[in-house]
Amino acid sequence: MTAGARGKAGRARSGEAASVRTLERGLSVLAALAEAREAPLGVLARRVGLPASTTYRLLETLRQQDFAEWDEASGLFRVGRRAAQVGSAYSAQGALLGAAREPMHALVDELNESANLAALRGSQAVYIAQVEGRQLVRMFTQLGASAPLHCSGVGKVLMAWQDEATVRGALGEGPYPAFTPHSITQPAAYRAELARVRQQGYAHDDQERELGVRCVAAPIRDALGTVVAALSVSAPTSRLTRTDIPRVLAHVQRAAGEISARLGWTE
Template sequence: MRQKRSGLRKDKRQRLQTIDRALGLLELICQAEDGSSITELSRQTGLPKSTVHRLLATLSAHRLVVQDPQTSRYLPGIKLFELAQAVLQRLELRKQALPELRDLCQRTNETVHLAILDDGDVIYIDKQESQQTIRMFSAIGKRGPAHCTGVGKVLLAALPEHELDELIRRKGLPRFTEKTIVDPETLKAHLAQVRQQGYAIDDTEHEPEIRCVACPIRDHTGRVIAAVSLTIPAFRATRAQIEALAPLVREYADRISRKMGWTGESL
């Protein structure tokens, strides 16, 4: 058993070393004005040419680098541009959303969240905290389940069916409260309703003391890129009361969407 653990630790160290080396090569390639050759990268890193070649093959397979067919030099790949665009969009989203999140929070004196979907989980990328004595404790950067949160259901409802099926298969539908939807077909029917009405309700499905209403945020193409939610302790709002706030949340979500280029015509 001790020998097996030692082997696992060694394998983990080797994987981390490989990742570290590959990222080092990628950084050098990005810094070079006219790309890098295998010989140059080997000299700069102290790695054998065979190791550099193997790492570059992996980076190429993921489109992180590309080899110029004429010079054989390696250049940054288009995948880096795609990743950078995703980061910039998130930064721009937060910038454009902030005034609206603050206004909605001040108008209702309840907590407001901005969230995106990442690998099947919800990530809260911004938050405006209620000044109420009793409020929800959450954190920017925190991950949460998608199938039982308001923002998560809004984001799942926008996915193509095959992507939704894959997420359900991979992540499962764990139960958090007695109201959590744990049956795939029931969830799909529920998400169809979310798409039709344009908002989602979390009726104590993730936390027994929390209710929230969430609406989608769209980009210039009409694609759902994020969700905004209003979160209220269950003792302060019934389901009917939280549902009555949906038009208000939608108003602010649409404001943010328009700032992101959505015109309403691309739906």
């Protein structure tokens, strides 16, 4: 590596470190603002231990992104709309996990197979909770891992009640990647599959993501009826045969209905 290259790399690292420090300071200002509810510039600067000029620049950046608001008449800063949205999302996920805990454990006790809870995060179905079965060979999913929207039970459930623009934005124009010979790869076929999921109220993945694995999934709704998550049970095809699907599905739908009821949904 030449000396010039080393100099460029050093400047990049220095710039990245400065950006991280700025982000940390901005978050500390936002946290102080949230704790104070509303406060003038001087009070916030003292709380975070920064010069007033620096604190003002950070607040102005937060204000431009709607994470903070400023009332000209009183001179007070307040938490902005986008910060409230972040807090609301955190609160909603906590409520979802709390509502799902007991029904998921009961579901695993009934079926002795692993149960998963997934939610839509951007263009991915992300697993946010799991209760493992007690079989010697059992399905395991790392929390925070994502599932493909077009060939997983949870992905189909989370997409089925979205509008066409959201589906297209999340999956693109296609064709979609084939994980197995059973994967749905064409947009028209996928839209037809989503219509079936809406009509029947559940989805299944018949070796579409991984050969030898089947999955059934049901929607979880909040108090407004919005599908906010998907509950699924996955198992090897030897234990979850096609003839077993109705029996397993009945348990999954009952657990999903109980979670939805705990979130305030009534049919």
